[in-house]
Amino acid sequence: MQRIREADLTDAARRKIRKMEVGSKYGRLTIVGFAYLADRAYWTCECNCGETVAVSGHSLARGSTRSCGCLRSEVLKSYRKRAV
Numbered sequence: 001m002q003r004i005r006e007a008d009l010t011d012a013a014r015r016k017i018r019k020m021e022v023g024s025k026y027g028r029l030t031i032v033g034f035a036y037l038a039d040r041a042y043w044t045c046e047c048n049c050g051e052t053v054a055v056s057g058h059s060l061a062r063g064s065t066r067s068c069g070c071l072r073s074e075v076l077k078s079y080r081k082r083a084v
């Protein structure tokens, strides 16, 4: 996978990713910087729990990724609790 830094992006690619802003919050994630460009732009996000993860802008915009994974495991835990 070819990784490209934000500084190497073309203007067109930069326009595409401009929607995402450092400091924006998506669920538990806060964008702290640009990660890399693969098939889509990835952002470095800091989770409320302190984890840092790279998430595609697409996932953030769709709301399909809202934590580093801790949210999912907590939800699973609460499901399990309810089932008992």
Ligand SMILES: [Zn+2]
Pocket (backbone or CB within 6 Å): 028, 047, 048, 049, 050, 051, 067, 068, 069, 070, 071
């Ligand atoms: Zn987390």
